[in-house]
Amino acid sequence: MSNIKTAENARLIPAKTREELIPCGKHLRAAAYCRVSTGDAEQLNSFETQITYYTDYIGSKPEWTMVGIFADEGISGTQIDKRVQFNKMIRQCRRGKIDLILCKSISRFARNTVDCLDYVRELKRLGVAVQFEKENINTLSVSSEFAITLYASMSRNIILGIEKSFREGRVRxxxxxxxxxxxxxxxxxxxxxxxxxxxxxxxxxxxxxxxxxxxxxxxxxxxxxxxxxxxxxxxxxxxxxxxEKYVADAVLQKSFTVDCLTHSRVKNNGQRPKYLVQNCHDPIIDRETxxxxxxxxxxxxxxxxxxxxxxxQRALSHRICPKRAAVLREVRRKLTSGDLALGQ
Incomplete structure (x- = not known):
């Protein structure tokens, strides 16, 4: 017989909203992180838009103090060591100078699921909240880690669907x-x-x-x-x-996703199969050409x-120096004049 009893007077205590999770009455030191991974005009326009949006948004909150907008321009999420502003922001958090970080999406924040969870956990221990706008996730929430993992799982299912369409020869x-x-x-x-x-x-x-x-x-x-x-x-x-599209062909899966959460992609140099679909649209170039x-x-x-x-095969390389009895290696340096200087 079960020992569990159901109380007739039980009532629901609803979960807090994202805004409610941010402590009230506390003057928060807020920052934002922005990044674009390419230098083309469309991406850079998005980059500027993000900076303007977060500057205005943080400025509109009287209970918030702007710490700064940390922005890495034209840097891939996989190049974590080169993300100067991101690393600077993390150092500021470790020094206790930031309470809240705003970010457009998880993919802008970290290079993969493991990195994302590692940073989220560390910042949570430091009392720093990260608010992801696109996914509507605030890391102060108890369920935030589950939500991030679930989001990665859902993204994985989408990627599997895309890979299936490649195998079936469906061109996107x-x-x-x-x-x-x-x-x-x-x-x-x-x-x-x-x-x-x-x-x-x-x-x-x-x-x-x-x-x-x-x-x-x-x-x-x-x-x-x-x-x-x-x-x-x-x-x-x-x-x-x-x-190959000029001859009406399409090679599918030229690149592939290495992390389902951040959607980081790498060039397919043989790590995954590719699929060739021929004569799938009108050609500009004939097959013979x-x-x-x-x-x-x-x-x-x-x-x-x-x-x-x-x-x-340099002239001085692999020769023997008569004084030192050592093998020579030719070194070439380009001078400011444009000439080449030979050395050993």
């Missing part, structure tokens, strides 16, 4: 930076004036022109890139020559490596 188009295409109702549509620039790049390279010379030619002519810039370099041309260009890219790459290998 990302054409925001692809010259020559625009997405209309989820399908790539050719933009003819941009497509002509793409065709010319392939034609010039197939005819033997160097990537550097192609970039110079396009810049001189004022040809527009996808972002509207008319300045071209080797990277801009090279990425177009290697983009594409194959010719890929072969030429490979040939030039091998030739360049061969030349570099020959240049590593």
């Amino acid at each position: 188009y990302q054409m925001r930076q692809t010259l020559g295409y625009r997405l209309v109702d989820g399908r790539p549509i050719i933009v003819e004036d941009e497509a002509e620039t793409v065709r010319e790049i392939f034609r010039l390279f197939a005819d033997g022109m160097s990537i550097h010379r192609i970039a110079m030619l396009l810049t001189e002519r004022g040809a527009k890139r996808r972002n509207g810039s008319t300045i071209w370099d080797r990277y801009n041309v090279n990425i177009i020559l290697k983009n 594409w194959n010719k260009v890929q072969w030429e890219l490979s040939r030039r790459s091998v030739a360049a490596k061969s030349v570099n290998a020959k240049h590593t």
Whole structure:
């Protein structure tokens, strides 16, 4: 027989809201942390918006004192040692100078689930609350750690669904930076004036022109890139020559998520399978030209490596010094004049 008794006069004591978890009557020293992981215009605009928002938001609270806005610009969440402002903020917390940290989302705060929980636990022991706006989580809550872990689990299920769609060959188009295409109702549509620039790049390279010379030619002519810039370099041309979407193919899972909580992604260099879907939209480049260009890219790459290998054999290297009976190693330094100086 159960010893558990149900009291007839039991009543519910509701959980506190996020705002109620912040101590009342205490003058809080508040800070905010902002970060963007790339340096493109859209991300930097978001970066500035975050700073303005938190400056105004903290300033609107009479019971809060602004400690500062800690902001890392164009830094990946995986580069924790390089996040100067983040590390500075944590040091301020350890010195007892911050009571509350505001942050847009968990992914802006830490590089992975383990790091996030480690920092949350340490800050909680120090009496510092972290308030994640997107996930609506305040770490002063007893259930905050469970909520963070649950959020990671839900994100993992979404990622598994995306990986399943890759295996089934379902293409999720990302054409925001692809010259020559625009997405209309989820399908790539050719933009003819941009497509002509793409065709010319392939034609010039197939005819033997160097990537550097192609970039110079396009810049001189004022040809527009996808972002509207008319300045071209080797990277801009090279990425177009290697983009399989111009021949109507799509390689899926070029990168993958390493942490489900922060959505940190890394390039797939063979750690995970990739999936090739062919003829999935209208091509800008025909298959014959594409194959010719890929072969030429490979040939030039091998030739360049061969030349570099020959240049590593320096005139003074591996010679014996008659005075010290030691093996010499040639050292080259570039002078301010632009000349090379040889030394040992």
